[in-house]
Amino acid sequence: MSALLVTQPGPQTTVQDLGRTGAQAYGVPVCGALDPVALRLANALVGNDPGAAALECRLIGPAFTVEEAPVRIALAGAEAAIDVTRGDETRSYPAWRAIDVPAGAGVRIGPLRGSGTAVLAVTGGVEVPAVLNSRATDLKGGFGGLDGRALKAGDRLPIGAGTLGSPCLELPHPPALGFDGALRVVLGPQDDAFTEAGLATFLGSAYRVSREADRMGIRLEGAPLAFRTSADITSDGITTGAIQVPGSGLPIVLLADHQTVGGYAKIATVISADLPHAGRLLPGAEIRFQAVGIAEAEAARRALEREILGLIASMTPVRAAAEIDLAALYSANLISGAVSACDLD
């Protein structure tokens, strides 16, 4: 059984899966990957089930040593250099492909580009104990993942059993991380708490992601929204993507770690097809909101699902060194040095 010994944890690396459902009625938040598309693609690249537990990286990935047995890893969701060091030799690989790493080698994932969030999957999954049917880290509750906290140096992550014999896969055309800045929303459930002018402000002006942005939510800066009634409601249930507006009038987009019930008016909800975009946002990013109906939102989600399945179907064995079109690689702005398939020899 292999394991990863963490040498540098990165700013906030946590174990995440597709989230913890079924216990929200007890106040237990869903948590799970901020970018579930990245989680599913990373898991597909290493041959895992879509919901296998993986490492979610924020801003900069971790560094670790592979212990006991080789592992197969893949990073998805952002561009980053993945340096694999064995003895005196370091090779650099890009994201969006599987990499076989022998026991004893070190792996270092550099700064993320194109997104604030990426997912590193390992064949067999990160085998921390399941809590309430999920391995996702609940940072506030202090359970799930690795002791309910972000990784720190010296942690040892057990990796589940997996077979590495097959060729390493790559995603020939990774999804575009670029984002036009518009998040689609369904208005409600408390859009009637705002004035007409407040609603027009919400849908008509640009907001900036503030520095207060974490796994619970993103505080926005921009034009405050005018209430017809008040920010306070009798507390009710919250879903991921809900946009709550406290007394300041400035919206907060709630993400994976949000509390299950809350007492602020919610003007709208980001549609599930656009939630991965919200999970990738960094402070300073500019966003706008565009209202759609529920049927359109459900259709957008089905379209995203088709796109994910299409991407998974397009995965192919990594081309051997001789076949690599270096010019194409450079023009695609990928990292140099992606020269080998599986370096287990």
Added chain:
Amino acid sequence: MVATFSPDGNRLDRLARFLCVGDTAFAIEFGTGIDPVLNARVHRAAALIREAAMAGVVETVPSFRSLLVHYDPLATSAAALREAMGEIDLGEAVVSAPERVWVIPALYGGEAGPDLEEVASATGLSPEEVVSRHAGTLFRVYVQGFLPGFAYLGVLPPELELPRLATPRVRVPPGSVAIAQRMSGIYPVESPGGWRLIGNTPLRLFDAGWTPPTLFAPGDGVRFRPVDAGEHAAIRAAVARGDYAPEQEAGR
């Protein structure tokens, strides 16, 4: 229109309205405000929806006056679920006495309840009167949420109603017994919080390893029993040893 008896009068779509909450959830709202009859309808609807086991329903989250239904838009649609749920017959909402009443030992005032003195002066009561009114109330579990295992206990005697703190505390210790507006609650884990802290219980209310993970269930009764520092410490030690069975009063 003349009001007549309608056999469909307790259908969910007659008693509640459906509200949009994106494309993975919708709310079934029975009214406004904090009211035991509305809350009973919410929990009844949650139980009936669970029983109906409709395809695509992920889970439901009951709160004071509404039920949030989480669904999978790849397996169903909001329109289909609304139609199916609208036909559910809720029956008469009956608010009966709780079937079980938990007795929660609480150390009031001092470091355990740093806001007790201020609550007393703000309400014009003595600290002892605040404690006797709080401990003399039979609370109901209306909602669990905000934090894992945090129970909203209602309702507080009107003379103890105060707004939340203007500046929330950064760190509220676990076990803190708190009040705000018409509610009391117990912080199950350390957290920031804006409720006024009047005491502390050594009991554990949440453990992710329990099934279900909370001590309380919706509709349970809760009564606080004042204890001194010695008994608080003794119970805390017993809880830590896994050697304490929470007390219950006989129900109705």
